[in-house]
Every structure is written in structure tokens, then in C-alpha cells.
Amino acid sequence: MTELSTMKDGVANQAEASDRVLQILAEAGRLFASKGFEGTSMRDIALACGISKSLLYHHFANKDEIYARVAVGSTLELYLFVRDRIPDGAPSQKIRAFMVATAEYFRRYRWAWIASTTAFWNDPDRHRHKERLTRRDRFENFLRGLIQEAIDAGEIRKVDVPMTGRLILSSLNWMHRWYNPNKSATPEQIAEIFFDMIFNGLRSGELVELPGAVPPKEPLKTGRRKSR
Amino acid sequence: MTELSTMKDGVANQAEASDRVLQILAEAGRLFASKGFEGTSMRDIALACGISKSLLYHHFANKDEIYARVAVGSTLELYLFVRDRIPDGAPSQKIRAFMVATAEYFRRYRWAWIASTTAFWNDPDRHRHKERLTRRDRFENFLRGLIQEAIDAGEIRKVDVPMTGRLILSSLNWMHRWYNPNKSATPEQIAEIFFDMIFNGLRSGELVELPGAVPPKEPLKTGRRKSR
DNA sequence: TTTTTCACAGACCGATCGGTCAAGCCCGGC
DNA sequence: GCCGGGCTTGACCGATCGGTCTGTGAAAAA
Numbered sequence: 001m002t003e004l005s006t007m008k009d010g011v012a013n014q015a016e017a018s019d020r021v022l023q024i025l026a027e028a029g030r031l032f033a034s035k036g037f038e039g040t041s042m043r044d045i046a047l048a049c050g051i052s053k054s055l056l057y058h059h060f061a062n063k064d065e066i067y068a069r070v071a072v073g074s075t076l077e078l079y080l081f082v083r084d085r086i087p088d089g090a091p092s093q094k095i096r097a098f099m100v101a102t103a104e105y106f107r108r109y110r111w112a113w114i115a116s117t118t119a120f121w122n123d124p125d126r127h128r129h130k131e132r133l134t135r136r137d138r139f140e141n142f143l144r145g146l147i148q149e150a151i152d153a154g155e156i157r158k159v160d161v162p163m164t165g166r167l168i169l170s171s172l173n174w175m176h177r178w179y180n181p182n183k184s185a186t187p188e189q190i191a192e193i194f195f196d197m198i199f200n201g202l203r204s205g206e207l208v209e210l211p212g213a214v215p216p217k218e219p220l221k222t223g224r225r226k227s228r
Numbered sequence: 229m230t231e232l233s234t235m236k237d238g239v240a241n242q243a244e245a246s247d248r249v250l251q252i253l254a255e256a257g258r259l260f261a262s263k264g265f266e267g268t269s270m271r272d273i274a275l276a277c278g279i280s281k282s283l284l285y286h287h288f289a290n291k292d293e294i295y296a297r298v299a300v301g302s303t304l305e306l307y308l309f310v311r312d313r314i315p316d317g318a319p320s321q322k323i324r325a326f327m328v329a330t331a332e333y334f335r336r337y338r339w340a341w342i343a344s345t346t347a348f349w350n351d352p353d354r355h356r357h358k359e360r361l362t363r364r365d366r367f368e369n370f371l372r373g374l375i376q377e378a379i380d381a382g383e384i385r386k387v388d389v390p391m392t393g394r395l396i397l398s399s400l401n402w403m404h405r406w407y408n409p410n411k412s413a414t415p416e417q418i419a420e421i422f423f424d425m426i427f428n429g430l431r432s433g434e435l436v437e438l439p440g441a442v443p444p445k446e447p448l449k450t451g452r453r454k455s456r
Numbered sequence: 457t458t459t460t461t462c463a464c465a466g467a468c469c470g471a472t473c474g475g476t477c478a479a480g481c482c483c484g485g486c
Numbered sequence: 487g488c489c490g491g492g493c494t495t496g497a498c499c500g501a502t503c504g505g506t507c508t509g510t511g512a513a514a515a516a
Contacts, residue, residue, distance in 0.1 A: 020493085035266075036264060036265075036266055037264075037266075037267075038263075038264055038265075038266030038267040039265075039266040041472075041473065041474080042473080042474060042475080043472085043473085043474095051494075051495090052494065052495050052496070053474090053475090053495095053496095054475090054476085054477090054494070054495060054496075055493075055494055055495075057474095057475065057476080058492090058493070058494075059493095062474075062475075063474065063475090092430075092431070150430075154432055155431065155432060156430040156431050156432055157430065157431070157432045159425060159430055160421065163418070163421050163422075163425070164425065164430065166399075166402075166406060167399050167422055167425055167426070169402070170398045170399045170401075170402035170403075171394075171395050171398045171399070173398075173402055173405075174394075174397070174398035174401055174402050175398075177401075178394060190391070193388065193391050194391075194395055197387060197391070197392065197395055197426065197429075198395070198425065198426065198429065198430055199429055199430050199431050200429045200431060201425075201426065201427055201428045201429020201430075201431075202320075202378075202384040202385060202387055202392065202426060202427050202429075203320070203383065203384050203385070203427050203428060203429075204382055204383060204384055204385045246463095248463080269502075269503065269504080270503080270504060270505080271502085271503085271504095279464075279465090280464065280465045280466070281465090281466095281504090281505090282464070282465060282466075282505095282506085282507090283463075283464055283465075285504095285505065285506080286462085286463065286464070287463090290504075290505075291504065291505090
């Protein structure tokens with residue numbers, strides 16, 4: 001069984017985590033995502049769980065620890081989740097798989113995702129959450145490795161690797177600001193559209209077919225018009 | 229004189245705004261950007277300004293109004309700021325100018341930018357800030373118009389316009405999460421790199437030169453390697 | 457000179473914050 | 487029976503929150 005098999009509700013995966021702890025983490029993640037860290041009180045979390053506030057302190061030392069479990073746990077899983085979904089094959093297709101997998105994670109564990117990408121970034125005391133940051137680094141370095149691989153294979157031009165990674169991650173990280181689950185397109189489909197744009201570029205002209213390049217399937221319609 | 233000439237510290241521009249009001253807006257914007265809305269208290273703002281807390285309530289009705297002035301003011305200015313910097317010429321070059329101008333705004337009025345793109349997006353009561361949202365819509369619709377123009381001119385392929393706008397704005401909106409003013413590249417240079425990537429795409433192959441397309445200047449170095 | 461205006465300060469308010477504590481409840485082992 | 491320990495509670499704490507109230511001093515208006 002993988003590290004993911006014990007995952008529950010997209011939040012925690014520690015083997016010893018009880019149902020109550022998982023419930024608290026799930027509700028807290030949802031609240032942090034919708035109201036922010038400072039905007040979510042311990043009373044809010046307790047009310048959402050239908051338990052007393054004191055019980056939160058029985059399971060967690062303080063508010064920071066709840067947030068850390070939501071954010072660190074989710075970021076660790078993000079790396080493993082994505083890594084396990086990268087197929088063998090053409091490097092550019094691995095980048096595409098990376099984007100689709102990240103989008104899938106976003107769709108499935110949306111609250112934990114938003115909580116981990118929203119809060120604390122501007123907190124001057126953010127080094128409390130060092131572990132989460134290094135895990136996020138691992139995730140980003142993994143993408144950079146894929147980009148370098150695609151360059152070495154000659155599938156993409158010799159672009160700046162860190163900047164390319166930032167462009168790709170920006171398109172995914174910003175999605176929670178505008179994504180509407182009620183609309184037709186899934187996050188995975190959106191990720192494929194972004195990959196197509198970033199990989200092929202916007203400018204008109206002949207598209208050069210590469211070994212494992214351009215997604216051959218017709219992407220989908222999200223708005224009024226779509227083509228290639 | 230333009231609407232921008234009365235702008236001060238990237239925040240407010242009302243003609244009747246006193247120095248003290250501008251000072252409060254500037255300090256509040258900085259604090260909202262660094263600690264978030266909920267994380268910033270009225271006492272914090274007063275302390276940063278070196279005034280009493282009561283004085284804040286002499287100039288503003290409440291905390292929401294201070295935030296609204298920071299965010300709405302800055303978002304209005306963003307649209308005007310960018311619009312005035314779009315040159316006549318090839319549509320794709322207008323998109324490039326749009327990105328560079330947005331990046332310049334980000335560099336110059338960073339606190340107001342972060343405050344306006346950070347807080348309140350997840351607030352269920354966000355409709356308090358309706359005015360800001362419609363102004364942000366105007367800004368985004370402006371970009372979509374430029375994209376449609378480039379499609380009609382045949383400079384870019386028939387991509388999905390809203391999705392293309394989201395990709396472009398994602399790359400710029402996410403910048404405040406990783407941008408380091410101490411590093412060499414300016415936001416404007418970063419915007420040019422992103423435009424180059426998005427416009428030309430990553431994949432290798434011959435680049436087709438268009439009337440006013442690819443920025444001919446060598447972009448710059450931000451990391452270890454860079455080429456095209 | 458008297459009056460009005462207004463930027464400003466300090467004391468204060470009820471509400472809520474994160475966090476503590478002592479005590480119950482419940483259930484399996486003796 | 488009863489005993490021990492983990493799950494759970496409500497009362498309570500000091501601190502801080504957003505916001506109000508009363509006054510003050512100095513400049514402008516009369």
C-alpha cells in the first residue's frame with residue numbers, strides 16, 4: 001500500500017490519526033480556505049465539527065498545530081500524489097502529466113490546497129512553517145527536473161528553467177481564484193489547455209509535431225470558441 | 229493632468245484626500261499586504277502612523293472602509309495605469325505592453341497590489357467589495373479585448389480567449405509570491421520573459437517571424453541559462 | 457475678542473480571541 | 487463492585503479586537 005492509501009479527505013495521513021482528528025483537520029482546512037487563518041477562530045472549527053472547543057486542545061496543542069497539519073500534510077501529499085502519476089515516456093508528456101496530476105489534486109483536495117497556498121505567505125513569522133516550505137520546494141524542484149529533462153531531450157527550447165517552472169505553477173496555483181466547480185471544465189481539462197498553450201505558444205504558424213508532444217485529443221470547450 | 233498625476237504612494241487619488249488620509253492608506257496597505265486583513269488591527273495601523281486609534285475613526289467610518297479605499301483605489305488605478313501604456317501597433321505587441329505595464333504597476337505599488345489581490349477573495353461576504361470586483365472585471369475584459377484583437381489580426385491562433393486571459397494574468401498575479409526585489413530581474417523583465425514563453429511556446433522548432441511579433445531584443449538572464 | 461470648527465488623544469465599552477482547568481462520562485479490565 | 491484512562495464538556499482567564507465617547511487645543515471665522 002502506498003503512502004496515499006491512508007489518506008482521508010485530502011488532509012492527513014498519519015497512521016495514528018483518529019476519525020475525530022481527521023474530521024477536525026478536514027473542517028479546519030475548509031474554514032482556513034474560506035475565511036483565512038486569522039479569520040477562522042477555534043470556536044468556528046469546534047462548531048463546524050459539532051464538538052466543544054476544549055476538545056480541539058485535547059487533540060492539538062494550539063491553532064498553529066492544526067494549521068501546520070493541514071498545510072504540511074497536504075503539501076507532502078501533493079508531491080507524492082503527483083510523482084506517482086508521472087508516466088514513463090517523452091519528457092514533455094511528463095510535464096503535461098505533472099500539470100494534470102496537480103490539477104487533479106486541486107480538484108480532490110481543494111480545501112487543503114487552498115489553505116496551503118493561501119495563508120501565511122506574508123506572515124513575517126512564516127518560518128514556523130519551515131517544514132511545509134521545504135516540502136513545497138521539493139515539489140517545485142521535481143517540476144524543474146522534468147523541464148530540464150525535456151530540454152536535454154530537445155523537445156523544448158533552451159528556456160530558463162526556474163522561470164518556466166514559475167509560469168507553469170502560476171497557471172495552476174492561481175486556479176483557485178477563478179475556478180468554478182459548477183462550470184463544465186474540470187481542473188484536469190483546464191490543466192491540459194494550459195499545457196497546450198504553454199507548450200505550443202499562442203502565435204499562429206505551423207505546429208511542429210514531436211515524438212510525444214502535442215496532446216492529440218481535441219482538448220474541449222470551456223467558453224465560446226476553441227481550436228488549434 | 230491625468231488621473232494618475234495625483235496618485236500618491238500607489239494608493240489613493242481623491243482630490244480631497246489629506247496627507248494624513250494618504251498616510252493612513254499607505255500604512256494600511258503595507259500592513260494588509262504583510263499580515264492580511266484579519267491579521268491587521270486598527271491599533272497596528274494607528275501605531276504605524278504614529279497616531280491614536282481614534283483618529284482613524286475620525287477619517288474613516290470603520291476598518292472595511294480603509295480596506296476598500298486601499299483595494300478599490302488601487303484596482304481602479306491599475307486599469308487606467310495599464311490602459312495608458314498600451315501603444316498603437318501590432319495586437320500581440322499590445323498584449324506584451326499590457327503585461328509589462330501590469331508588472332510595472334506591481335513594482336511601483338506593490339503593497340496596494342498585494343492587498344488587492346490577497347485579501348477577501350475567499351470571504352463569503354465579499355460582496356461588500358462589489359465596486360472593486362467590477363473594476364477588476366474591467367481590467368480583465370480589457371485584456372480579453374486585446375487577445376481577441378490579436379486573433380482577428382491573425383497574429384495568434386484561435387485560442388480560447390478567457391482561458392488565455394487567465395493564463396496571462398496568472399503569471400502576473402502569482403508573481404508576488406516568489407518575486408524577490410533583491411534579485412536582478414525587474415518585474416517588467418519578468419513579464420517580457422513570460423510573454424515570450426506564452427507567445428512562442430516552449431516546444432522546439434522554427435520560430436515564425438510575424439509583423440510585430442517576437443520581441444527581438446535578447447530578453448535577459450535571470451538564472452543560470454537562457455536562450456532561444 | 458468671541459465663537460466655531462476640526463484634527464486629535466485617552467479612557468472606555470461589550471464582544472471575541474486563543475488557551476486553561478477541573479471535573480464528568482463512558483467503557484474495558486480486574 | 488470499582489478502577490483507570492481516554493474522550494468530552496462548560497466555566498473561566500487575561501488579552502485583544504473593532505468601535506464609541508468625551509474632551510482639548512489650536513487655528514479659522516465672526
